[in-house]
Amino acid sequence: MFENILPLYGLNSDETTVNLFGDGLINHTWKVTAGGQSYILQKVNTDVFKNPSDIDKNLCLLKDFLSKKDPDYLFVSPVKALSGESLLNTPSGYFRLSPFVEGSLSLNALTKEDEAYEAAKQFGKFSSLLADFDAETLNITIPDFHNLSLRYEQFKTACANANPERMEKAKQYVDFINAHQDLVATYLSIVDHKEVPLRVIHHDTKINNVLFDKDYKGICVIDLDTVMPGYFISDVGDMMRTYLCAATEEETDLSKISIRKEFFKAVYDGYMEEMQDVLTDTEKQYFSYAGKFIIYMQAIRFLADYLQNDIYYGAKYEDHNFNRAINQITLLKEYIKIEKELTAPLSSSAEPHNQQHAQ
Numbered sequence: 001m002f003e004n005i006l007p008l009y010g011l012n013s014d015e016t017t018v019n020l021f022g023d024g025l026i027n028h029t030w031k032v033t034a035g036g037q038s039y040i041l042q043k044v045n046t047d048v049f050k051n052p053s054d055i056d057k058n059l060c061l062l063k064d065f066l067s068k069k070d071p072d073y074l075f076v077s078p079v080k081a082l083s084g085e086s087l088l089n090t091p092s093g094y095f096r097l098s099p100f101v102e103g104s105l106s107l108n109a110l111t112k113e114d115e116a117y118e119a120a121k122q123f124g125k126f127s128s129l130l131a132d133f134d135a136e137t138l139n140i141t142i143p144d145f146h147n148l149s150l151r152y153e154q155f156k157t158a159c160a161n162a163n164p165e166r167m168e169k170a171k172q173y174v175d176f177i178n179a180h181q182d183l184v185a186t187y188l189s190i191v192d193h194k195e196v197p198l199r200v201i202h203h204d205t206k207i208n209n210v211l212f213d214k215d216y217k218g219i220c221v222i223d224l225d226t227v228m229p230g231y232f233i234s235d236v237g238d239m240m241r242t243y244l245c246a247a248t249e250e251e252t253d254l255s256k257i258s259i260r261k262e263f264f265k266a267v268y269d270g271y272m273e274e275m276q277d278v279l280t281d282t283e284k285q286y287f288s289y290a291g292k293f294i295i296y297m298q299a300i301r302f303l304a305d306y307l308q309n310d311i312y313y314g315a316k317y318e319d320h321n322f323n324r325a326i327n328q329i330t331l332l333k334e335y336i337k338i339e340k341e342l343t344a345p346l347s348s349s350a351e352p353h354n355q356q357h358a359q
């Protein structure tokens with residue numbers, strides 16, 4: 001396959017080394033080294049991204065804007081092939097080649113608050129540099145990706161059509177989701193609020209989508225496939241969901257699901273370092289809601305899939321999605337339990353909105 005792709009970039013495949021690279025879960029990723037230069041070659045996952053050229057167009061628009069806005073900003077985007085295209089549609093799939101960021105490393109787990117701070121700062125910097133870019137000119141690469149209201153409707157449909165045995169087993173968790181519907185209402189009020197604008201949002205703020213240098217300072221964000229118009233609660237919320245707990249969504253020992261309070265502060269400080277002057281006062285009031293929003297949505301998605309016999313996520317073992325849903329519900333409970341303590345050290349503008357939540 002590579003012998004057909006690399007020459008399209010003027011690379012001689014006999015003089016090139018290609019190795020699978022990184023721990024990304026969506027695309028196929030290889031490191032390509034040729035004549036002292038390294039690249040990242042990716043085959044785009046078209047099960048997830050139905051129109052890869054939509055991503056390519058977004059990256060071109062952003063690259064153009066950012067190169068003028070801040071020429072020193074490292075925006076890692078695909079290079080052009082000999083044909084002039086930055087995305088190649090080949091018989092083996094859609095491919096793109098980006099410069100490898102030399103001296104970079106990525107983390108799969110967060111052990112230090114400083115790393116959470118650095119990552120949040122990079123995601124904040126990205127949205128901050130793009131604050132004057134008209135987000136609505138971007139293509140939507142995954143429709144309704146973080147549309148909580150739709151996800152909740154889909155959950156209700158899943159409940160109505162559920163596998164009866166699974167419904168019986170999941171009953172108390174279904175009740176928990178329904179008892180927290182106010183989180184959906186808050187989402188709807190955010191979306192409708194004129195002081196919560198659509199922004200350029202990354203939408204996949206997992207820690208391995210930030211590149212660090214050897215001293216663990218953030219270099220830049222990568223994995224830009226889900227960059228779309230959205231709300232800042234998506235990026236902040238997925239950082240909360242994936243940075244605050246030392247255990248992942250796969251953990252089945254629920255005693256390990258707890259919140260590292262100092263990581264919440266680190267995410268806040270890093271993100272606000274860049275976004276303090278960009279976010280409206282209204283947005284700031286939803287900072288801690290962001291965590292509940294994304295954790296709740298993920299719980300809903302795992303539980304809905306369990307009730308529908310794992311058709312979307314699949315399952316490595318019988319109760320896989322059931323366990324993942326309980327994991328996320330436990331995380332949400334922990335978060336709600338200490339939300340006041342989490343937000344106490346923040347500046348007054350970031351104190352949570354006066355929202356009532358069923359416990």
Ligand code: ADP
Nearest residue numbers: 022024025026027029040099100101106208223
């Ligand atoms: P996925 O969508 O599958 O997660 P990513 O774009 O995140 O794919 O790439 C997977 C991994 O490859 C990243 O987590 C990172 O470790 C590495 N990587 C991607 N792009 C670069 C790059 N330009 N320079 C260095 N490493 C990179």
Ligand code: MG
Nearest residue numbers: 024208209223
């Ligand atoms: Mg990634």
Ligand code: MG
Nearest residue numbers: 026204223225
């Ligand atoms: Mg990705």
